[in-house]
Amino acid sequence: MSRLDEEWADHRPAVFGAAYRITGSVADAEDITQDVWLRASARESLDDVRDLRAWLVTVAARRAYDVLGSARARRVDYVGPWLPEPLLTGPDAAEPVLVDETAGTAMLVVMEELSPPERVAFVLHQAFEVPYEQIADVLGRSAGACRQLASRARRKIAAALPARPAPARERDRVLEAFRSAYERGDEAALLALLDPDATYTTDGGGRVFAARKVIAGAGRVATALLRVGARNTFRLEFAEVNGRRELLVRRDGRPAAVDTVEVAGGRITAIRRVLNPEKLTSVHRS
Template sequence: MSDHATDPATEIFVAYRNLLFTVAYEMLGSAADAEDVLQEAWLRWVKVDVGQVRDQRAYLVRITTRQSLNRLRTMKRRKEAYVGPWLPEPMLTAPDVAQDVELAESVSMALMLVLETLSPTERAVFVLREAFDVSYDEIAAAVDKSPAAVRQIAHRARRHVDARRRREVVSPSQTRAALEAFQHALETRDLQGLLGVLAPEVVLVSDGGGIKQAALRPITGAEKVVRFIAGVFGKAEGTLTSGVVNGSPALVVRLDGEIVGVLAIRVEDARITGLYYVRNPEKLTRVASETPLTLR
């Protein structure tokens, strides 16, 4: 794209690139696939007569949505063959993302996992409407449905998501406090301390992708989770550092300076109710440097 720096089509695309990436990522849960979608969207955009496009943002979001839907269907086959639980690809985000409640919630590990339970069209409609405030008419054009059908899909998807996401808004400071208590207990091998910061019904989901050791199914219950964590972290002398991942405080695990895992949490009533541990090295490439995200 650098060869066309003065080209209007390039300038417009670059101006909306972070938005389009965020759209694709929220629909796919994979930064690598989101980048592929953006490349496909770009190839279609450069064939368009920009002067004839009234709403450039809407047009680009529409192209990105359609490409994301195509990609979602191919990803479904990959996920069916995936070894163990599949978690979204974690991304290091700027600290100010955590202060943007809307953006942080929309890219949180917990919500991204809930979105995995929607159909591709439901996910597209929910993401465009709830996160990006796209009109029903624009969404209809993007997903090839009538506005009336889109309204019904949006209502059904919202009801499904609301039944599964956390009930309260948790501030970054509350999440950080729980994470610091968890980290301290982990580093000092304080098993009682770990039990104290975990909710009794806590669920741990670990993603090794068949490459790294991970539980092949979610682990439920504080005592079982503590046993698993103690087993995994007790074997390696890795270091834990805090960072903002997917808009929320998280732990980055390093071994000999190399990033080997990301541990994100979900907090309710000041205790950890969800642990999301990504160990698949193919999903850790976006943790070394910040990825810019935006809803606008």
């Protein structure tokens, strides 16, 4: 048995995790993971590779960097807001992934605003502790330039994300109350849970009905949620998504959407709903 055969199962989650963080797509990450396996298998020997995990992760990052460039070009024509593909990460999930704050939905949304080199440098150094000298090989830049890219990415992310996320217990309480109010169609309860400046983003990709602009303001968000709820019989259940407790929306027993929710100060500040069927393929499998 080769070294790759012996160690692949241990390193595969990191390979997938790097590709997913960089692309924001489960489908692309799966393709990249398979490509990394094939490329590694094609090598005559891996005996000269001291740290196989780091080597595999950088191979994945190089491929993901190429994919990210073409994916961004495609998103110019994307219908409505684009959200990252949700990834189920609980014990029954089909695809394991290294879970930390760099794989969270809010982080992936913010990383969409980074340039591709900033995103790659940040993910490799922050999530996988890859030295800048190796990141330089991926990006074709100097180690110093890669250090600056990662630093710039950290500053942008820090400015966009809350410094102190809500504690898990507080967040769970708000999610429980939101689920109850939404399923009851209780407008007053929803308004009490929503921050005055709350936003509601829906990603349908032009394939299902969804708002094509971000809805802002507690009143507008509550109205939009209730209108959709009145047209459909939804049931919300809790699921671990991207390493955090979120909401899986079912219609007629089938997954219809995934809601990721941001909470601050005891209120919901953002709801992001992925409805695009193409982005729910891994959810259906799980």
